Amino acid sequence: MYDKVMETVNYLQNKVEYRPKVAIILGSGLGDLVDYIEERVEIDYEEIPNFPVSTVAGHAGKLVFGKIGGVEVLAMKGRFHFYEGYEMKQVTYPIYVMKQFGIEKLVVSNAAGGSNKDFEPGTLMLITDHINFFGTHPLIGRNDDRFGPRFPDMTNTYNKDLQELAKATAKEMGIEYREGVYLGTTGPSYETAAEVRAFTMLGADAIGMSTVPEATVANYLGMEILGISCITNMATGIAKESHSHEAVVEIAKRTGKNFCNWVAETVKRMS
Ligand code: HPA
Numbered sequence: 001m002y003d004k005v006m007e008t009v010n011y012l013q014n015k016v017e018y019r020p021k022v023a024i025i026l027g028s029g030l031g032d033l034v035d036y037i038e039e040r041v042e043i044d045y046e047e048i049p050n051f052p053v054s055t056v057a058g059h060a061g062k063l064v065f066g067k068i069g070g071v072e073v074l075a076m077k078g079r080f081h082f083y084e085g086y087e088m089k090q091v092t093y094p095i096y097v098m099k100q101f102g103i104e105k106l107v108v109s110n111a112a113g114g115s116n117k118d119f120e121p122g123t124l125m126l127i128t129d130h131i132n133f134f135g136t137h138p139l140i141g142r143n144d145d146r147f148g149p150r151f152p153d154m155t156n157t158y159n160k161d162l163q164e165l166a167k168a169t170a171k172e173m174g175i176e177y178r179e180g181v182y183l184g185t186t187g188p189s190y191e192t193a194a195e196v197r198a199f200t201m202l203g204a205d206a207i208g209m210s211t212v213p214e215a216t217v218a219n220y221l222g223m224e225i226l227g228i229s230c231i232t233n234m235a236t237g238i239a240k241e242s243h244s245h246e247a248v249v250e251i252a253k254r255t256g257k258n259f260c261n262w263v264a265e266t267v268k269r270m271s
Contacts, residue, residue, distance in 0.1 A: 001089065001096070002144055004050045009100045011049050016041045018065040020072035022270055023103045024263065025214060027110035029252025030230060031077050036264045037066035045078070052080050052090040063094075069268035074103065083188040083209055088138040092217040096147065099221040105162065105270055106218045107226045107263055111252045112208035113190065113235035113243070115200045116180055121234065122255045124177045124262065126166055127158050127227030130212050131183040131204060138213040139220055148220040157219040162226040162270075169266045175258050180205025182229055184212030193237025207235050228263065230255050 018041065026033055034040070043063045045051045061078020080091045098106065114123060143150040163179075170177050183199050185191065187209035191199065199207055206229045215225050232251040233239055 002146055005093075005096045005100055008048060008050045008097045012043070012063070012097070012101060015043060016065045018072050018074070019102055020065065020074045021102060021104045022071060022107070022267055023074045023076070023098045023105070024107040024267070025076045025079055025109060027210065027230065027252070029111055029232070029249040030109050030256055030259055032253070032256045033260045033263060034064050034075060034077055036068055036260055037064055037073060037075060038068070040064055040066040050093070052086055052093060068264050071268055071271045073267060074098065074101070079210060079214070081210055082134060082186050082213065088136060088140070088213055091213045092138045095214050095217045095221065099147075099218075099223060103223060105224045105226070106214075107228070107267065108211050108214055108218070109228045109230065109259070109263070110182070110208045110211045111232045111248050112182060112206040112229040113233050114205070114231040115183075115196050115207050115235040115238065116178075116205035117238060119178060119205070119231050119234070121232055121251050123231040124175070124255065124259060125182075125206050125229040125231055126163060126177055126179045127182045127211075127229055128163065128179050129158060129181050130215060130227075131181060131202060132212045132216065133183050133185045133199070134212060135186065138217050148222065152220040154219060157215060157225060158227050159224040162224055165269055166226055166228075166262070166266045169269060170262055173261060173265060175262045177262070178205075182211060182227065183207045185209060190243045191236050196235040196237045206231060226266070228259065230259055
């Protein structure tokens with residue numbers, strides 16, 4: 001895998017002059033952040049050697065290089081979900097590439113269901129920690145010590161300093177946010193009401209179908225992580241209505257402006 005990753009990295013290095021240290025993964029409905037990126041260079045995933053091949057027709061997504069307020073960034077518009085049938089190593093492949101490309105800080109975002117009854121749709125949640133409920137782990141298999149240790153520590157996965165930076169930024173900008181624990185499950189169905197009750201007892205504030213694999217690998221690779229969930233709906237049983245992907249994307253888009261302003265300003269202060 002190391003050689004494959006380096007091949008992808010070489011391709012990207014030849015393609016763009018940017019050498020960002022900050023990357024951003026844009027969750028469902030949060031892709032508008034791309035508009036905040038100046039002097040963009042965009043590369044479709046299809047063009048990138050060794051990137052996972054999309055299982056669905058149409059656009060899998062793209063890498064977007066550019067600058068936010070003078071800070072070079074690399075954004076992933078569209079991610080690879082486990083529920084699409086990708087192996088965990090494919091879901092997290094871009095993270096390995098990022099690391100070898102020189103990325104030191106990763107902002108990871110997602111749309112999620114709120115299991116904390118104090119939340120409401122449209123809440124932005126700073127992720128303080130996560131629970132891996134995928135029933136598997138992205139680092140299973142022979143370990144390559146060039147990437148990271150066999151038994152990575154997860155104490156400071158969601159970096160405390162980055163959390164403080166995001167909080168201070170939100171305060172100054174008058175952006176409301178909450179803090180909480182993100183629980184990641186495979187999907188693709190939304191949870192049952194009983195599952196949501198169980199997950200709440202386990203300590204979940206938000207539930208989603210991504211982020212845990214990427215954050216786990218980014219931490220293993222030694223990257224600092226900032227995680228933000230956009231609560232698009234109350235989780236099953238708390239919500240009065242049933243869920244639809246369309247409604248999830250709609251709410252994410254509506255909350256998107258606050259999300260984009262917050263992330264953009266926080267990234268500017270990361271340099
Ligand atoms: N559950 C899981 N994933 C989600 C949800 C949810 O309620 N909303 C958005 N993504």
